[in-house]
Amino acid sequence: MNTLNHIHKFKKFMSVSFNFSSVKYVNQVDYKMNKYKEAVEALNNLQSNAAYLKERSYIKSSYNDEYERTISQMKKYLVSAGITNDKLNNLEVIHVAGTKGKGSTCAFCESTLRYHGYKTGFYSSPHLLEVRERIRINGEPISHDLFAQYFWYIYNRLLKDYPDNLPVYFRFLTIMAFYIFLKEKVDVAILEVGIGGEFDCTNVLERVPVVGITSLGIDHTNILGTTLREIAWHKAGIFKPNCKAYTMLQPRDAMKVLMQRSRERKTSLEVIRPFVNIEENGRNIPEVFSLNASLAVTLAYSWLKTVRGLNISLKEFADHPATKKGLANFNWPGRYQVIFLDDVNYYMDGAHTPESMEICVKWFRVMTKKSTRSRVLIFNMIGDRDVEKILINLVNCNFSKVFFVPNISGRNNTTDNKIKDINIHITKCNTYRSLWIKLLGCNNLHVDETSIITKYSVNDAVMDISNKPYDCLVTGS
Template sequence: MSTRSYQDAVEHLNSLQSNAATLEAVRASGGRLSEFAIPEMLEYLDRIGYTPSQLNALNVIHITGTKGKGSTSAFTESIIRHSKPEWKTGQLRSIFTVMTSLRVSFRINGVPISESDFAKYFFEIWDRLVANQSPGKVPTTPPMPGYFRFITLMAFHVFLELKVDATILEVGVGGAYDSTNIVPSPVVTGITALGIDHVFVLGKTISEIAWQKGGIFKKGVPAITVPQPIDAMKVLESRAEELKASKLSVVPDNSELSALKLGLAGSHQVQNAILAVELARSFLEKQTGVAQDPVIPTTFKTGLVKTRWPGRCQTVVDPKRTGFTWYLDGAHTVESLECCMQWFVNPDVGVPPQKAAHSSTASTRILIFNCTSGRSGESFLGKMIQTMRLRLALHEREKDAVLFDHVIFCTNVTYADGHFKSDLTTKAIADSDLTELKTQQALASAWSSLVPSYPKSHIHVLPSIEHAIKEVENIRSTTNDHVQTLVTGSLHLVGGVIEVAGLSNVAL
């Protein structure tokens, strides 16, 4: 009998995950299965007792893009919360950004809902779906929704029950066929940068990606985007006209924000902050009926400075291990990994300035890396190494051409006994890949190819995150150096390190 606990809710939710074979079948379909996504999602919405028009009460800011949409969502929510402290904000963060706990995807006034609330709302939706499985108008609709659809349905329910004044809704995948794309009339829609690296990862042209992302445009609703590649911009303009958006605006440059110390580190965050400012400005004008000052208000700046998002260009001093500093960035595309290295290889972050290079406090630098099976590890690592060397030359540190003393390639499996933390469980990786460490072996081979002189004994291929943490501790035990460890390539990897290393109290 179900205990109706948070853990029980997580186990029920994990039962809805698609396995690796199913995901491969979807990819092999060439996207044809996506055509049923919105009709099926609407059928599930009806089964839990809501109509699409009721979702308009959520006052949605809908955000998509291939990079930066999580940061933009975080900036936007913080701006609105600090501008209107009497309002209640709701935010659904993409499940792909979940690092340590599923409940952090659901935020009220910037704070994750509690485990007890998660369990309560989860089973309210679960029970409605189980009780109402009669065949509907769409014959392809499975009896229960998949993992990501369920999360979206639950978010709608939570935010309606709590009567939020503003909902920041982050697209999970794509746009047109995403499970979040059933709100008839959001207040404003936004598109972050359309990264060229996704063209290769997804096997689509930039125009096809833009068509998908532009699918969130709605009739009579303003749309805002950052500058895009020419072909992508043409498609977005066409989609805005096709879907009858009230207007499509491109955000201007803003030198004022470039000088502001944003709450999220990295120079690449400036563009995300500019988009967030314009989304918040449009939203507040519509909701209050008051024209916004073209000068950025102090409340907006406060929101940008106080924005927090764990696992993005984040420095964490280990509270329990003396001489350990962790650098956490869930970058998982070629472009975001380039941004990660631009952040880390910096005198203010992972590399001391030249004058301090020979100080008495030496550092041992370690890279812990993983990426999703099927992506090109060589291109990922190649871009990281190239950016690292350029940054070292910029800071007159060419002698440190290979910055890391050790590199560790491990799976996203949380514990040494082969188990995942329940919130981080994934069925999307084939068992054979995990057992044989295929991805990790390929990464190690790629690293050796890219840096032929690198000592093989300093390249570690390990089966779990717990193994990786123990290896870092072993390296520290052989030296008195301060250990600086960069963790990147996967948000699940970052979340697992936070969990196993016991960093939750300071990192989250």
């Protein structure tokens, strides 16, 4: 007994000794994490994208006024951050706009170029878990330390020059991305447009050798217009003189505008068709991913041919082992992703337009067609969208439970994904709940209001269904 007691005392002593010797390291880690958390807090206190877009939607201005408020102002911010026009023009960029599939197309393109041996930068939005996911080097989110380091450098410079007019959230991150890609000396940066194209802050670039336009649809109508012609005009705003532009088959009205704008901008525009087959570990992936991958491979090939003098055919490039590895190892969490956790099968896809939700529902039905489990829906939608047109795709999925939740992971969440005025978002979720009940009634479907629930956070919904055999679709934005 005494022996065991001494052993336990010795183990405790060794543990204390080890912890004492590593205090300095632990303190360094804590310090770095605190700097990161402080950076995220400061970032979240900038004007949000939603507030900025709502403000802009009420402003009807001329082209020159809009350009001055967006692109010209962005140039001033960049100079304040130490990024001159000459420096920015030294950055090799592949620029991608579109309504649907921008993120996956960029991710496919980045992965392809990385597996061909190039140091890549990748700027995308939104993030899934942490804001640093938006800025990646060689496929990996920048570290907490680097994020904090670069954030505070840029923040303090901008605060000095623009104390009462700091950039909004997305614009600030775009400045950060440009600065980081230049400092980290990437070979090529793949940039996903935020909203539209013509007046998007990523469009401050003047020299872009290769651009892509993914599938077009109706979205952000308060900013971009209510017709495909208007939306296509904005998306084509990323066309640059003498650059190579690629798109996929588009609705007739949209294609006419893209062709017209390519002529105006002296840009060569080519329409690609799917030629890449995507298989992800034998799982069923919607055909649209093959189309996005085909556009991505074309963009990567065009950049290598234009900038690096690649001298093989597109087919040879697509069949190259590095290209195939890049596509096979492509990772885009939150898009047609399946996670098995606590006896629940979670099917996740960030569909946020009627068209993308239709594809999402087809994928979910295929994935669960042999399942005997009950179905659950977890849904939210941000921004100013016609949610009824999106939800109508989901009402016939026979969900036994439906949760409407804001984009908050848990009740103690104070860092990333911070949402101000939570009551506003809960009210929105209650509106979606009422809309869901209405749609069920209109489609002569059974309505059990006790199974249609608004929750405070995602965790609350997850806790409600954990350890029960459900197939749960998590979708929206």
